[in-house]
Amino acid sequence: MKQKLSTLAIITVLGLAVNNCAAFSSLSTSSQSLDSVSNSVSTLLASVSKSVGSLSKSSKSSAEDEKAAHYSRDVEILVSLYTQEDAMGQEMEEDLNRLAGKNGILDWRQERTTYTAIGSGLKLAGYSRSQVEELVAKSCPKKPELQDAILEGYGI
Amino acid sequence: MPPDSALGDTNPRLHLSQPKLSPLAKSILTIPKFALFLALTFLPIRETGVLWAEPPSPTDERKSVPNRENQVPPYFEFLYIDSNTGQSSGGHSALRFGDWVYHFQLYPDQIFHLVREPWFDFRYTYNVLENRTIQIIRIGVTPEDRTRIENAFRRYYLIQEKHLTNLKQLHHDREWLQSLLDPRKSYGVEGVGYISHQTQSRITLGIRDKIQERYGDKFLLEMRNRVYSKIQDLTWTPQTLPADRFSTQKYPKGLRPFSSQLDDLLRLLAITETLTYGHGLDQRTIRNLPPTLDSHLTFEENKMISDLRDRLTNELIEDIGTIDPLDSYHFLVKLITCLVLEETLITDHFQFLDTLSEHSERIHWEDPMDLANVSVDIEPLFQKLRVQNQMRGYDLALFLGLQDSANRLIEVYSAKNGLRPIRHLHTKSMPRKRGLPLDYPKIHWSRDQLQKYLTTTKQIHQNYQKKMEEIYPYQLVMQNCSTEIFRTIDSAFDGNPSHVEKALGKHIDPSTSLSFIPSYAGFMIKENYTKTKTTEVLSFRRAKIAKFKKDESSLRVFFRETFTPTSTLYRFNSEDHWFLFFTDDTIALRPILGIPNLGVGLLETVVGIPSLPWDRGKRAKRGIQGMFFSLPELVFFNIRKGSFMKVRWSELDPDFPYEISEQEIIP
Numbered sequence: 001m002k003q004k005l006s007t008l009a010i011i012t013v014l015g016l017a018v019n020n021c022a023a024f025s026s027l028s029t030s031s032q033s034l035d036s037v038s039n040s041v042s043t044l045l046a047s048v049s050k051s052v053g054s055l056s057k058s059s060k061s062s063a064e065d066e067k068a069a070h071y072s073r074d075v076e077i078l079v080s081l082y083t084q085e086d087a088m089g090q091e092m093e094e095d096l097n098r099l100a101g102k103n104g105i106l107d108w109r110q111e112r113t114t115y116t117a118i119g120s121g122l123k124l125a126g127y128s129r130s131q132v133e134e135l136v137a138k139s140c141p142k143k144p145e146l147q148d149a150i151l152e153g154y155g156i
Numbered sequence: 157m158p159p160d161s162a163l164g165d166t167n168p169r170l171h172l173s174q175p176k177l178s179p180l181a182k183s184i185l186t187i188p189k190f191a192l193f194l195a196l197t198f199l200p201i202r203e204t205g206v207l208w209a210e211p212p213s214p215t216d217e218r219k220s221v222p223n224r225e226n227q228v229p230p231y232f233e234f235l236y237i238d239s240n241t242g243q244s245s246g247g248h249s250a251l252r253f254g255d256w257v258y259h260f261q262l263y264p265d266q267i268f269h270l271v272r273e274p275w276f277d278f279r280y281t282y283n284v285l286e287n288r289t290i291q292i293i294r295i296g297v298t299p300e301d302r303t304r305i306e307n308a309f310r311r312y313y314l315i316q317e318k319h320l321t322n323l324k325q326l327h328h329d330r331e332w333l334q335s336l337l338d339p340r341k342s343y344g345v346e347g348v349g350y351i352s353h354q355t356q357s358r359i360t361l362g363i364r365d366k367i368q369e370r371y372g373d374k375f376l377l378e379m380r381n382r383v384y385s386k387i388q389d390l391t392w393t394p395q396t397l398p399a400d401r402f403s404t405q406k407y408p409k410g411l412r413p414f415s416s417q418l419d420d421l422l423r424l425l426a427i428t429e430t431l432t433y434g435h436g437l438d439q440r441t442i443r444n445l446p447p448t449l450d451s452h453l454t455f456e457e458n459k460m461i462s463d464l465r466d467r468l469t470n471e472l473i474e475d476i477g478t479i480d481p482l483d484s485y486h487f488l489v490k491l492i493t494c495l496v497l498e499e500t501l502i503t504d505h506f507q508f509l510d511t512l513s514e515h516s517e518r519i520h521w522e523d524p525m526d527l528a529n530v531s532v533d534i535e536p537l538f539q540k541l542r543v544q545n546q547m548r549g550y551d552l553a554l555f556l557g558l559q560d561s562a563n564r565l566i567e568v569y570s571a572k573n574g575l576r577p578i579r580h581l582h583t584k585s586m587p588r589k590r591g592l593p594l595d596y597p598k599i600h601w602s603r604d605q606l607q608k609y610l611t612t613t614k615q616i617h618q619n620y621q622k623k624m625e626e627i628y629p630y631q632l633v634m635q636n637c638s639t640e641i642f643r644t645i646d647s648a649f650d651g652n653p654s655h656v657e658k659a660l661g662k663h664i665d666p667s668t669s670l671s672f673i674p675s676y677a678g679f680m681i682k683e684n685y686t687k688t689k690t691t692e693v694l695s696f697r698r699a700k701i702a703k704f705k706k707d708e709s710s711l712r713v714f715f716r717e718t719f720t721p722t723s724t725l726y727r728f729n730s731e732d733h734w735f736l737f738f739t740d741d742t743i744a745l746r747p748i749l750g751i752p753n754l755g756v757g758l759l760e761t762v763v764g765i766p767s768l769p770w771d772r773g774k775r776a777k778r779g780i781q782g783m784f785f786s787l788p789e790l791v792f793f794n795i796r797k798g799s800f801m802k803v804r805w806s807e808l809d810p811d812f813p814y815e816i817s818e819q820e821i822i823p
Contacts, residue, residue: 051478064553066255077310081407091410097482098321099314104553104584106486107471124307 040082041118044092045139045146048109055112055145071103072117079121112149119153129156228299229254231687232306234641236291236678237282238695238740240797241733241785244286247674249638250278252292253306258313260637262630265621267320268640269628270313279693279813287797289695291678296687301648301659308648315407319624322411326395326617332415333610336599344590345419347488348426350441350495350509353594357436359469359498360491364431366473375476380428383481387421388597390414392609396616402623405647413613420481426593427488431476437495441589443510445562446569449535451505458501460550465497468552492587493552508559511585512567518577522730526802527578531568533805538565560585638677639666661686693816696800698741700725700807718742718749720798731799733782734760740794750789753796757782 078099082092100108108114122132132154136147235257237248250259257278263269282288297305335343367375395411402408429435445451453461468490479487492509499507521527538561545554563585571578601609629635642664649655653663662684664671671677682688694702697717704713717723718738726738734756737749761779768776785796809815 051475051480053474070256073306073310074314077307077314081311081314085407085409091412093480094410094412094482095318097486101486104557106489106552 040085040092041079041122042135042139043090044096045118045136045150047090047093049140049143049146052109052143052146054110055115055149056107056110067103068105068111068113071100071105072113072120074099074103075114075117076121076124079118080125083122083125083127112145115146115149116153119150120155121153122150123154129154132156228303230299230302231294231296232302234293234295234678234681235259236293236674238288238290238797239675239795240286240288240799241781241795244288245785245795248282248288249641249674249677251309251641253302253309258309258641260640265624266630267624267628268630268635269320270309270316270640270644272309272313276813283693283813284696284803284808285799285801287695287697287800289698290693292691292693293678293681293685294689294691295660295681295685297659304659305645305648308644312404312644312647315404316628318408318410319402322397322408323617323620323624325411325413325416326613326620328419329395329413329415329613330610330617332418333606333613336601337603337606337610342590344592345422345426346588346590347485347492348423348593349589349591350437350492350587351426351430351435351591352438353433353435355436355438356434357495357498358434359465359494360430360436361434363469363472363491363494364434366469367431367476370473371477376428376432379476380425380432383421383424383428384597386481387418387425390417390421392601394612394616397620397623399623402627404627417481420484422593422596423484423488424479424481425596426591427479427484427491429593429595430491437492437499437509441510442496442499443508443563443566445506445508445566448569449538449565453500453504453506454546456546458504460546461497461500464550464552464555465494465501468494468497489556489587490552493555497555506562508562508566509587510589511560511563511587512579512581513588514579516579516581519580520577521571524572527568527572529802529804531572534565534568537805538562556586557584559587633672634667636672638674639672642666642671642677691816695740695797696803697725697738697798701741714742726798726800727802729799729801731801733757733778733785735782735786735796735798738796738798739789740797743792746789746792746794750786753786753789754783757784757786 075096078092078095096108096114100106100111100114105111119132122135127135132151133156136150140146233252235250235252237244237250239245239247248259250257252258252275255275256272257275258270258272259278261269261271279290283290332343335341364376392414395413397408397411400406472487472490472494475483475487475490496507496509541558541561545558548554567578570576643666645660646653646656646663649659653665656663662680664677664680664684666672666677669676669680671680682690693699701713701717704717715722717725718741720726720728720736720738723738735753736756737753739746739749739753742749757779759779760782761776764771764773764776764779788795
């Protein structure tokens with residue numbers, strides 16, 4: 001598995017070097033290995049999906065929309081950073097907890113914005129549509145609302 | 157570890173005063189804290205963008221927000237902030253993306269922080285309090301490049317913020333171990349301090365009954381036992397980061413020291429205990445609005461508060477089924493909020509949790525009139541916030557925002573009545589009073605073990621701090637607020653100058669040009685980046701003078717406002733050294749006005765000499781600084797702009813900070 005990852009990583013890096021783009025550039029067209037994702041994003045989703053009921057998307061003002069959008073952008077970048085690392089889902093949960101708190105969001109697990117941002121973060125990290133579809137199907141199989149939100153964030 | 161919104165947001169320009177209580181003393185004060193206290197009191201109002209306007213209808217939009225997040229605009233903005241005395245004499249640089257400003261600042265921890273703050277805060281601090289004109293250079297780019305550049309700053313920010321969190325975790329671990337070694341030091345877990353073991357509440361008893369109904373009679377007991385065992389099984393391990401993870405470009409692994417895990421578990425234990433025994437709020441942790449305010453609930457408020465209490469109760473019952481130690485703080489906030497909402501409904505008057513800690517920074521006021529003015533200003537703003545919340549309908553976030561504002565309002569009144577300093581927090585306050593569960597497992601480590609753990613943690617902490625200073629250094633010329641902006645822009649394009657040039661029109665290398673100087677950086681951008689346009693946000697004083705001149709004789713306004721004793725705008729404060737004349741809005745007269753300024757600086761130095769033994773040379777030093785900043789005036793330069801720390805809310809434009817017209821263009 002590690003060797004496969006290394007080979008793929010090298011191919012990815014070489015391919016990217018030609019375009020001179022960083023791995024997390026949105027211009028990347030090479031597909032990413034799901035291995036690093038499954039250690040963070042998928043673990044997070046699997047863990048969160050056990051406790052999440054229906055997602056909320058309430059917003060009472062444009063100011064709250066902007067706050068949510070700001071939080072969403074942070075989550076997007078966080079996800080793209082995690083796809084570069086081999087961290088566990090628990091750590092990502094802690095980071096989301098902290099980011100949400102900084103943005104005044106207490107129930108981040110219930111916020112639809114969290115999952116759309118995860119979807120757009122995966123897109124930013126260069127994951128293909130099929131990879132993301134597979135990821136959500138495996139990580140949160142019984143949570144169609146979560147899946148929809150992630151795919152919506154990805155742009156599907 | 158509960159989310160900490162204070163991390164990385166502390167204003168480095170403020171000097172922390174020692175937490176002394178001195179009811180009858182007037183101390184020298186750093187007024188910025190006082191003014192920022194007022195500004196931060198109205199975080200929720202500030203977020204709505206409405207200060208003095210009538211409460212908006214539900215469909216109102218905030219005025220002239222530069223961009224909506226779902227439409228990426230084809231520009232971002234470079235801000236050049238004019239110079240002022242002290243560490244600002246070279247000016248300052250920042251970037252603005254929509255309503256968020258990114259800028260680099262050296263903090264007292266000797267780490268060069270990338271600060272991210274709303275335009276309101278930034279403009280209030282620099283443009284009003286520090287009276288500095290801001291030049292906004294709008295740089296045209298494709299939406300994709302704008303996103304790319306903004307993402308680079310977000311990445312930098314998030315990576316640094318994670319490092320700072322790790323540093324804080326290590327500090328917390330040290331404190332915790334020290335408290336175990338020294339029995340005189342108390343230790344407690346944030347949020348638990350609001351619970352009383354002596355009282356019961358029908359709310360918690362009701363929640364308990366519903367939990368038992370849903371999950372079984374033994375649910376809480378089993379949960380308690382599991383948590384208890386987890387605490388007993390906890391071990392201390394050194395938390396370190398490999399050297400190669402210390403990078404501004406690599407997201408670091410999180411450190412989760414023993415103390416953080418213990419905090420969450422103890423909090424969870426307190427939650428099970430509270431629910432099992434139906435504990436209520438400690439009445440000493442509840443604050444009431446001043447008697448001068450009408451805190452009686454309206455009919456609509458009563459209904460909304462009641463609905464919110466019921467919603468939170470249902471959420472708690474739902475959440476307890478899958479609660480994780482990480483969630484313990486948020487769960488507890490919901491629970492204690494439920495309890496204070498119940499108190500509000502019982503008394504039919506607003507009740508709030510005390511969210512300002514006894515260990516908060518203290519603001520001492522110089523002049524009782526300052527405090528009186530603040531207390532007069534605060535009240536209508538609080539009422540406006542209350543009305544707006546009523547129109548929007550309460551949720552937890554809104555109530556917590558109102559609670560934060562109420563705490564600051566109550567604090568000002570209490571300080572005024574008690575002639576004591578004001579407790580202050582730079583960010584939104586949350587309920588964080590510390591306490592412990594009634595029954596928790598004791599840590600049975602020997603003294604030698606504790607000492608060893610503490611020594612190791614201290615070493616790790618110091619090493620981490622040192623590494624942070626290495627990767628986020630500040631150097632006057634090579635690594636400052638301007639150079640790091642250009643370097644971060646470069647990182648958005650993978651350090652490839654040709655890509656930067658393609659996107660922006662030119663690659664500006666701060667190491668090979670004078671663009672490390674903020675004003676020159678602005679000049680280089682205007683001259684070389686494609687599609688730029690410039691607007692200017694006049695400093696508070698200059699903007700006011702411009703308005704005065706519309707109704708009065710320009711000459712009269714000039715003489716009145718230039719001379720500090722006669723100025724209707726400027727009030728002398730302890731931030732400034734003595735000076736007689738403003739020289740920022742006149743070039744020709746600068747040398748003439750600079751001479752008396754120099755003389756007054758000399759006078760302050762001389763006056764400061766006899767007081768050397770008492771004030772440790774503070775007055776004399778200020779006099780020397782006054783002379784230093786007067787010297788450029790003799791050769792037609794200006795640095796000093798004065799500080800306007802006593803500006804009242806009524807002096808700001810109702811649409812602040814968005815009242816600036818986009819048509820104000822400097823050719």
